[in-house]
Amino acid sequence: MGLTGQRRLRQIASLALLPLIALLASCGSPGATPIAKPVVQNKTPGKLLATKFPTIKLASAVAINWGNSPNLNLQGAKLITRFGVTYITELVGAKSQLFVRTTPKSSWDNLGNLPGDVVQLDFPSPNDGFALAETNGPGSVLDLYSTSDAGRSWKPVTSASFIQVHFFNSRDGIALFGASSNANGVPSLSISSTTDSGKTWNSASSLPVESYGYLIPRYVSFSFGSPETGYLAIGSEPGAGSQSKILFRTDNRGQTWREVSKSPSQYSPSALPMNGYLEQISFTSATTGYLVEARGPRGALYFTSDGGVHWSAVQILSTSASPSTSLAYFRSTTPFGAVALTNIGSLWNQLRPGSPWVDLYPPYWAEKLSINKGTLAAVSRGGRALEIPVASGDPMAATKTPASTLLDFQLFDATKIAVSNRAIWTQVRSQAWERAPLPKGDQALFADFATPSTGIVAAIPNRNSILSTTDGGRRWERVSVPFMPLSPDVLSANDWWMIGGTVGSPVNNPYKKNVRVMTYYLYHTTNAGRSWTRYSSSLWSQISPYGVKFLDSSVGYLWTSNRLFLTTDGGRNFVARNLPSWLNISSGHGLAPGGNGKAWIADGSYPLLATSNFGASFDVASSKS
Template sequence: MRREPGTALLLSFGLIIAACGSTSAASPNPSTSTTAVIKHESTLQISANKSSSIVAGKNVPQQVNDAFYLSKSIVYVSQQNGSGPTSSILLSKNGGTSWKDLSSVPGTVSSIDFVTNKIGYLVSRPVNGGANNYIYSTTNGGNSWNQIFAGSISTIKFLSPTTGFAMLRTPSSSSQPYSAGIYKTVNGGISWSLIPSPLYSAATYGSFSFSSPSDGWLLVGIQPSAGSENKYLYKTTDGGSSWSLAAQSKFSSSQTLVTSGVMPATGYVTQLQFISPQLGFMALARSGMYATDNGGLTWNLMSKTPMSAHSLRNVVGFSAWSRTDFSFVTANSNFWQTNSSGRMTLVYPPYSAQSIFEGATGLYALSPSQGISTIGNTSSVQRLGNAPTGITEIDPLRKKLLALGTSGLYQSTSGTNWRRIPLPKGWSLLQGKFVNSSLGFVVANNNGPAGSAAIDRTTNAGTSWNKVSTPFRPLVVDPISKNDLWVLGGTKVPATNNPTKNVYQMEWNLYNSTNGGKSWNEFVTNWQTIGGVDFLSTQDGYVWAGNYLYHTSNGGHSFVRYTLPSTLANQGILSMAFAPGQNGWALGNSQYPIYRTSNSGGLGDLSYDI
């Protein structure tokens, strides 16, 4: 909504969850008010259906599934292109700070390996399954790829442009349908020959590492179950001509227990790296990072890093440069690097946000740690300060910032030195928006049971409040003026498959009042879940729910419905913000990046903001 000149309403999705309350039969009626409700044309009128797509901003790692460090600066990653059948290959030349989209390959990439900055290989498996995975090679630094081999390949490692190793699974005549083996190529992956080895035939996943041309290791795991898998570590000291078992995890209780060379059974094989014949590291999904000082005989869990235990359990790629110098990539596409002083620092993404808000001076973001920033592009993320604890929504007026959340209502002129605005005793503030520094509306639960929220209005900056009648349960209020209000609200209806009619669910609709709440127009949507509402004027507004964005330019008489792109919709919408001129922004659950549109969410114009 447009309030003071140059500002707009921006919704925090986090507050929506808090307002829902109980939906059981014990929940009270939304309201006992007799305020009139007029159904506006019976339902939400859709005048057109359109689709949105991502047309720019491919240079943004979001869902990295594999990473390879050629050096501390040069990093290659792969990520799935939404739910589509291809993967993108991206390159960073500054350790992960910025990225370039190089190319795409069919399938899901599970192993990347470069031997020079021009020559590289990868393994890709078809999205729809199949017996074969495929090896692709590049001779131009990843700008294009050629398929060179098909087979049941788990992992690869090349020592030179021509010589490499792979773990392959071939059909077996025994009770085990496939038999795993170590294979070698001397012609750049075009053909492979089996090397005799004691490799466990049921091995499914693997990771190679060579600390020198002669000393190498292969870590494998069998089919995982219940958070663990049996693992085997094999070693070569003659450049891969022969292999021996170096260590293994404990077998289950029905098998013989290994008393020496024990490896952790918890977690799944992700990556192995040795940087000397004795010092090595491995990443195990759902378990963490482990280190060995005796060539892999025993392993210890690494815990002395600034990364959380959760992050260490979700490492998808890493490189160890010394005993204390590391680069990590986690499943949420955070890139960590040890700096010159030995401290681990986050180098990408440049920010994370839990909600976004359009204001007089641009776009504002509220981080999960309560930090407030203005965001223009990667080089102009300016930190203003921290919001008070418990804040989930920022309302940027022309000369003031308002902060609303479970801890109350606050005001600041710069993002620091917050002044608390007293609220009536017993209020639980759920959501709110101000038209100007004096006139504002909030959704609050006033000493009532869960789900009994009401709308209250102040015309004197919070000194006093008056209730606004609603014959529905309000969830989000978006005021245009003292009298013009748009609200997302709900009513209880019997749940489906409920023969006794004693269990209820909420159905959410869009409401509008032009007389301060004396009567309401109901735009029937029957949404089971909703997102938010943002009206810029009495005529121009947006509503979003599920995978759809709705835009009206005639005061709600009709809406154009946009289907959001899968890249964004699959994440789930955390927050949206809009401004005049068909400009808008969206933030998904990944908390980065921010998307933008300059034609109300239309086809071919939704792109990454930074």
């Protein structure tokens, strides 16, 4: 497995992409109630009454407690052993949490912590394993740790200029070392062996890479397809989605190495690929092997049958699965069949060659949330509507809605609301869904309902108006507003909060004319949009806020890409907390507030996170899949 020098952040849909999503059309089911033509009434344009500047206090950063569920951003080391065990590490502060899944279908277990940032794991047997960790920051020497109880406890072995290790058993292994650069700035790479579990290493044999001008490799992978024959892949510093790579081979258990292939400067269909970043090589024999790449093709990897001289892309997972199926790790042979881990943390399993691949984990990828009496209503990637009990602990249930493009899904006592980009769908108990279309020509971008009857919609093409209804969408009032509405939050028929953007004057730009800067504010109305108060702060004015959600007239949350804000006095004062760099709470309905300091957040990944202290810290939300 390659050392990960760059941290990939989870990709989420930005506000700028939402208009594209809204251009998709929705459709009805055969059993849906016939369409009713809505009545539309234009109201007096809303006016801006005042601008307020709330007091904002910066508090400690949001803390995350993962429990037994790993962060699926895969920022740390990852490994699927030949025994079918999957390991993931996650850096939290100055330590790495280690998570294990003993079979593809089992649950995750938190094994505890290792010092520093773990950059590689290697398990030559089910119980014996080794880890390389950075404890003094990037570029420092790496610490080697060992375990003899399957990762439950670790002990330090030694520290050295390790780049990658490979152990044949609990005692014998080899390692790639990086020495200081020569006069030309090229590092000296060497391979040494150990027979005492890594305590001492014998005299090194040099690796012939200096003539290629490589920097210190951060993308490296060992793989042995037989006891004597093994391969070593080294990737250069990546850039712009491509990376030079070299593949070496040994036929004497690592004593000497020879070059097999390297990436050409120009595209060649069967060569060691230049595109993508090296993640892993995995050989199953002296000649048969696989290459996994970050930023590689969706659901595919590269295959060789002639010892790495020629390579071809092999499609194993669907290219259309949501979210992305680009691979991060692959093991073709385990006691449970083939196992694949994608770059956003989903785990796939193929029981036998030729059988279909099954997506085992996670059970969903929630992007939008609302809550009603202990049950979360969630919209997952791919437009699935889910009901997730968080109070009772009952299993999650999927709800089939008639909307093909699901923008929002909300639960009420006996009613469900589903919003597509062209209609509001309502289901009372188990009756047929009833469709209430939006006014002709309007396509929803954002929506929120306070009751099954009362809600508002921000739509295109008129981006400076709001559609409101008090009868479930049979009649609409169109209210013009002095801003571009985003992320509406409805407390009642008259009480609305939302984020709004205003376009400023043109700014000087030598490359493009008529460039204008958008400024963002928090807006509030208590009379259904006839007048507005806006709340201004430099902490969100130039950073497009992702969402706002109030529990009642006092308690509310606002979030941006890097901060979570809390008010308990209706917007006069806020407490701001920095979010982890990988956590991007989804736009619109990414946060669902509850009573007594509780709230749940979704970021398009898994699991859901829950707080009971108004966002100071979050734990993994308790629910059954």
